[in-house]
Amino acid sequence: MFQLISKTAVVTGGGSGIGKAVALLLAKAGARVIVADFNKEAGLQTIGEIEAAGGSAEGIFLDVSRQDDVVTAFEQLPAIDILVNSAGISHIGKADTTAEADFDRVYNVNVKGVYNTLYAAIPRMKAQGGGVIVNMASIASSVGLPDRFAYSMSKGAVLAMTLSVAKDYIGDGIRCNCVSPARVHTPFVDGFLAKNYPGREAEMFDKLSKTQPIGRMAKPEEIAALILYLCSDEAGFITGCDYPIDGGFIKLNN
Structure with missing residues (x-):
């Protein structure tokens, strides 16, 4: 079960954290993994670990907030069967303590970055007859967190984009879901x-x-395991869903 043999998976933010865990696990399941990261050194480290374990990987090193760079890089890939949007940044602050520059920085990576990869990948998936997209949202998409104004804004947008894409492309064989870690x-x-x-x-x-x-x-590997399932054929009946993976935070923290 959960095999991704012959699939090509792009993982943004694949050089560290959750993205790295996702890249390693998808490769273990048989996917050819494209590690997309701003940090070339970190991305190469992930690629090295995948190859040392017998997997297949290569890297594209770019800023996801720059649409032309994303489109150009994605056009050079032979296929895009799976897209996992894990690249993201955080920020601490309330509405009246978040500087405009910080708000824009979070927006450019967490919102525009996801939009840019969707913009580049969806036409490829449509031409191929389908694909799978998993976006990284957050419990901040669903509940109020203190001092996380810009971050919560961005993750709420990720949830909304997930639902929009799932609705718009269900007829094209594209499934789109998101996960919301604590x-x-x-x-x-x-x-x-x-x-x-x-x-x-x-x-x-x-x-x-x-x-x-x-x-x-949570451990990054636990988030990766859920994402592997959503990327697999076993989750073929699932689209337009947000999956909290939060140790009970949303429902039990009262």
Whole structure:
């Protein structure tokens, strides 16, 4: 089950965090993985790990907020059967403490970046007779989180784009879903704690972990496993859905 043999999968943000875990797992399932990342060194590291495990991968290194670059890179690929939009950035701030430059930066990567890859990939999928898209939303798409104004805006847009694409292209054989993680233990979390709570990293990590009713953060591999399922033929009857993967945060955190 969940085999992706002969499929070509583009994973944005595939150089680190959840995107890296997704790239590794899709390759393990047999896909030829295109690691798309702004950070060439990180992307090459992911490619090296895939190839060392016997998988197939190559890289395209670009800024997803630049449409011409995305379109040009995608046109050079022989096929795009799967698109996983995992590239994203975060920001801490409320509506009145978020600078315009920070708002634009989050929008350009998290919203426009997803739009750009959809714009480039969907015509290819239509020509091929179908495809699968999985977008990275967040629990911030569904519930209010403190000090996450710009980030929540962007992930709400990702959810809305997911539903729109699922509706518009269902007749073209394209399925589109999104996943909404709560906190996931990635290098971003470690860097955030080191920067903002020097000397208190372990204490704050424990505090953040316990905001999930399940008592811990998710592992990137757990998010990747859900995405693998949604990309597989076994999920062929699923489109237009958002999947919270949140340790009970949305329903049990009250």
